[in-house]
Amino acid sequence: MEGKVILSSSDGQVFEVDMKVAMISQTLSNMLKDTEDTGSETAPIKLANVSSRIFNLIIEYGKYHVEAQKSDTSEPTADLKKRVRELVADDKDTFFQLMIAANFLHIQSLLDLSYQIVAEDIAACKDQQMIRQKYNIENDYSPEEEEEVLKLHNIFE
Known part of the structure; x- marks a missing residue:
């Protein structure tokens, strides 16, 4: 064409x-x-x-x-x-x-x-905070929930 x-x-x-x-x-x-x-x-x-x-x-x-x-x-x-x-x-x-x-x-x-x-x-991004900031994502986890998720998945270590 x-x-x-x-x-x-x-x-x-x-x-x-x-x-x-x-x-x-x-x-x-x-x-x-x-x-x-x-x-x-x-x-x-x-x-x-x-x-x-x-x-x-x-x-x-x-x-x-x-x-x-x-x-x-x-x-x-x-x-x-x-x-x-x-x-x-x-x-x-x-x-x-x-x-x-x-x-x-x-x-x-x-x-x-x-x-x-x-x-x-x-x-x-070095951590989840940088990702949230870069993409304007609201953190809907409580500090305890966030700590538990980080321990469970070990993403940023």
Whole structure:
């Protein structure tokens, strides 16, 4: 498939996206195949669960992904992971919205990279307090419960 596809975000912004970029999404790939089969390619495909802000990030990732596939880079995954980190910087809310959109759009490569980033971030934390702080997780354990869980699982020793 060559050319462009017209997509609409949940907030009504319309995007003209290169077909190769759109095809990294299994959801879009299936939708495009369906519209190709029925011959109804004129209306924009509405992405009800993806805002324009997040869809812009998805498009940027898609462009990086397509370029990485074309390049001779020996470490395309490392480069893509670096690019994803750059896209969301330290904004965890945006990062998790990007993950949710990647899940909705079935962009497995972006999901895998996102999981790696979260795993690396958690592994870099020295204790559960750092994890809670980094991901804004409320501690709902009493001090006694927390001590018991730490003894039982010996996670941070």
